[in-house]
Amino acid sequence: MEEVLLEVKSVSKKFEDRYVLENVDMRLENCQFIAILGHSGSGKSTMLNILSSVLRPSTGYVFYKGRDITKLSKKEVAEIRREYIGLVFQHYMLLPNLTIRENIEIGNKKDNKNINLEELCTLLGIQHLLEHYPYHLSGGEQQRACIARAVIKKP
Ligand SMILES: Nc1ncnc2c1ncn2[C@@H]1O[C@H](COP(=O)(O)OP(=O)(O)OP(=O)(O)O)[C@@H](O)[C@H]1O
Ligand SMILES: [Mg+2]
Numbered sequence: 001m002e003e004v005l006l007e008v009k010s011v012s013k014k015f016e017d018r019y020v021l022e023n024v025d026m027r028l029e030n031c032q033f034i035a036i037l038g039h040s041g042s043g044k045s046t047m048l049n050i051l052s053s054v055l056r057p058s059t060g061y062v063f064y065k066g067r068d069i070t071k072l073s074k075k076e077v078a079e080i081r082r083e084y085i086g087l088v089f090q091h092y093m094l095l096p097n098l099t100i101r102e103n104i105e106i107g108n109k110k111d112n113k114n115i116n117l118e119e120l121c122t123l124l125g126i127q128h129l130l131e132h133y134p135y136h137l138s139g140g141e142q143q144r145a146c147i148a149r150a151v152i153k154k155p
Helices: 044-051 076-086 100-106 117-124 139-151
Strands: 004-015 018-029 057-063
Touching: 004 044, 018 044, 100 117, 100 139, 117 139
Parallel strands: none
Antiparallel strands: 004 018, 004 057
C-alpha cells in the first residue's frame, strides 16, 4: 500500500457565521496527483490553505504523514511549510522589491539537493527574466516564477 501523505478528517471552515467547508474528508497518497474542482467561491483556495497550514480549520484534523498539523505552533507549522510544501498562490505573492531570481531563491533551502535555478527557469521559459522585477512580467510569466519558487526545493 502507498504511504498516506495527507489525510483530512471532518474539516469544516467557518468565516463569520457562514460555513465555506463542511465535514470534508480527503486522503492523498505519496506520488498521487489530484485536482480539486468547484465553482468560484466554493472553497478551493480555502481548502488548499488549510492543507498547507496557511489557515487553521474551524473544526477537524489535517494529518501530514500521520502528524496532526492543526495543533502545532506557528513556528512548527512554518518549519513544515518550509521543508515539505510548495505553494503556488492564486494571487502570485511575488515580492515587488526583489528580482525574479531573488523571489525564486526565497523558496530555496541552503543545501545542494535543490533543482538548479537556471535549468528550472529554462524549462519554464523565464530564464531571460531572472534579473527583472515582478511588475515587468506578464501574468503567465509571474505565475511561472511562482511555480519555480514552489518547486525549486523539491517539496
Ligand atoms: N478571510 C475570509 N473571510 C470571509 N470570507 C472569506 C474569507 N476567505 C474566503 N472567504 C469566502 O469563502 C468562500 C470561498 O472562498 P475561496 O477563496 O476558497 O473560493 P475558491 O473556490 O477558491 O474560488 P475561486 O475559484 O474564485 O478562486 C467565498 O465565498 C469567499 O468570499
Ligand atoms: Mg481560489
